[in-house]
Amino acid sequence: MAKCAFCGSTIIAGGIKNGELTFCNQDCFDKGVLTQWADMIPAELVERQVRAIHQGICPKCQGKGPVDVHVSHQVCSFIFKTSWKSTPGICCRSCGIKGRIGDIVYCALLGWWGIPWGLILTLVQIIRNLLGIIFTPNPAIPSEALYHYVRIDMASREVQKRQRLI
Ligand SMILES: [Zn+2]
Ligand SMILES: [Zn+2]
Incomplete structure (x- = not known):
C-alpha cells in the first residue's frame, strides 16, 4: 500500500496523485507543496x-x-x-x-x-x-x-x- 508523501500515513483507498507522489487527501496535497520549501x-x-x-x-x-x-x-x-x-x-x-x-x-x-x-x-x-x-x-x-x-x-x-x- 502507498504512503502519503506528506503525513506518512498508509493510504487504504483512494488518494491524490501528483507525479510520483501520492497524498491521502486534499489537505495533505496542499501541504505537500510546502515540503519543497521545508527542505530549504x-x-x-x-x-x-x-x-x-x-x-x-x-x-x-x-x-x-x-x-x-x-x-x-x-x-x-x-x-x-x-x-x-x-x-x-x-x-x-x-x-x-x-x-x-x-x-x-x-x-x-x-x-x-x-x-x-x-x-x-x-x-x-x-x-x-x-x-x-x-x-x-x-x-x-x-x-x-x-x-x-x-x-x-x-x-x-x-x-x-x-x-x-x-
Ligand atoms: Zn496525508
Ligand atoms: Zn498533555
Missing part, C-alpha cells in the same frame, strides 16, 4: 525549534513534556458511507494515549455500521490506535515525525510571509 530551512533552526517543543510543556494539558507527535485514528460510518482519518497531535505521552483511547471508543461506537468498509476499517483503526498506545515515541529523543512537523510548520510560516509581501 537551515537544519540548526529546525533543531532548535524541535528541542524547544520537545522539552516544553504540553499544549493540551499544560503538563510536563516530553512533547512529541501522537497520531490518533478515527473511522465513522453511516450505512453506505464510511470515512476515516488520522490526526497528528502535538502533545505529551499521556494526552496522546487519552486521545487514542477516546478514538477507540469513537470507532467502536460509530465506525462499524457501514457497508462494505465499516467493519474492516473499524478493526484497522482500532489496531492502529492500540499499536500507537503500545509503541509510543521514545521520550529521550524527538521523533522523526516531530522534525517533519516542525519543518512543515516553519515552511508554512515562510510561505504566508511571502504571500503577504506579494
